[in-house]
Amino acid sequence: MATVIAGFTMSLDGFIAHPDDSSEGLFDWFDSGDTEFVFPDGKFTVHVSPPTAMVLRDIAQTAGAFVTGRRMFDIAHGWGGKHPLNVPTFVVSHSMPELPERWPGDHAPFTFVIDASDGTDGVENAIEQAKKVAGDKTVILAGANITQQALKAGLLDEIEIDLVPVLLGRGIRLFEYLGVEPIKLERTIAVLAPEVTHLRFRVKREREG
Amino acid sequence: MATVIAGFTMSLDGFIAHPDDSSEGLFDWFDSGDTEFVFPDGKFTVHVSPPTAMVLRDIAQTAGAFVTGRRMFDIAHGWGGKHPLNVPTFVVSHSMPELPERWPGDHAPFTFVIDASDGTDGVENAIEQAKKVAGDKTVILAGANITQQALKAGLLDEIEIDLVPVLLGRGIRLFEYLGVEPIKLERTIAVLAPEVTHLRFRVKREREG
Secondary structure, eight states, rough: OOEEEEEEEETSSEEOOOTTSTTTTTTTGGGGSSEEEOOTTTSEEEEEEEEEEEEHHHHHHHHHEEEHHHHHHHHHGGGSSSSSTTEEEEEEEESSSOOOOOOOOOOTTEEEEEOOTTTSSSSHHHHHHHHHHHTTTTTEOOOHHHHHHHHHOOOOOOOEEEEESEEEESSSSSSOOOOOOOOEEEEEEEEETTTTTEEEEEOOOGGGG | OOOOOEEEETTTTTTEOOOOOOOOOTTTGGGGSEEEEEEESOOOEEOOEEEHHHHHHHHHEEEEEEEEEEEHHHHTTGGGGSSSOOOOOOOOSSSOOOTTSSSOOTTTTTTEEEEOOSSHHHHHHHHHHHHHHHTTSSEEOOSHHHHHHHHHHHHOEEEEEEEEEEEEESEESSSSSOOOOOEEEEEEEEEEEETTTEEEEEOOOOOOO
């Protein structure tokens, strides 16, 4: 069964973007070394430290599906028609977007999962579809809102935080008030790179105490 | 010249206490191993993992003074008359507290630094006094408010985060909106213990870019 992992680059004060959705200063680690890493789409290329390259290779090799929200899809302009991880991508949305004509006619690899008007079932539905497609590989979640909903629904297995050494002071928080009881985690991986600390946590289920 | 270090135990979602100031679930790492560590006051004893014991020994051996706010002093009931680090302690306050009679007559080791009515100079004053006392040792800051003021005044050299694997969901944040421009940090130390990730960051000065 596919493991569901939410991944984020986060400042030490807990922000994943500036108030205007820009990310200046958060992704300096994508240009922090001499090791080239080309994402599976064959286009997005970064130059990172060896430990970060290892983390990225692992994510790319194990990813089987990607789930995000309409907001991130719009901000990224649909990644030009294909997410850098180059896996089937599920976008939770209230409506079908108008897609550029230059994209493939069947809009692959995007599947738009239409959310109910009360916003309750889109994420669960998208994760269920993504897990079927991913098989034994992982489902990667992106977006604070999607992650919060997955956490509340008990569908999140792991959280990957790429902790960057900066205090932004203001912006969009990964973990705004979750409206949940405390959730215990277990740190399973820690990779120390010069410009980023890669931390992986497993979400403990309630009965684990 | 003394290094000024702010130290905190923080949940992954950035909280240092519950909404009611309690800290349930944040300090499980104080009872997470077989290595006994007795704080310099000779009273406060914890049982931790070997890596955490190393971090605690280092903090205890290098601490030369402690600066905190009246709020923490009151919550801790003045640590019974002596902070566990057993160093000269400066408490920023709007007024002199009434101290229990069973404490030493001169109220040592506490120095109450009275804040101006506009709350601007108490922290700077306290840190200046603490640095003189600490000499070549470190000045430890505690309290979110004190730390934020020290950061804004450019008086903070390092931040120690003991990151615990839990999402609290709500509570008191270490880094509430700071009201500052982004501040770059450098991770200088990372010690991986089973129940906590000890991360030390150096605050970069503006001219370092």
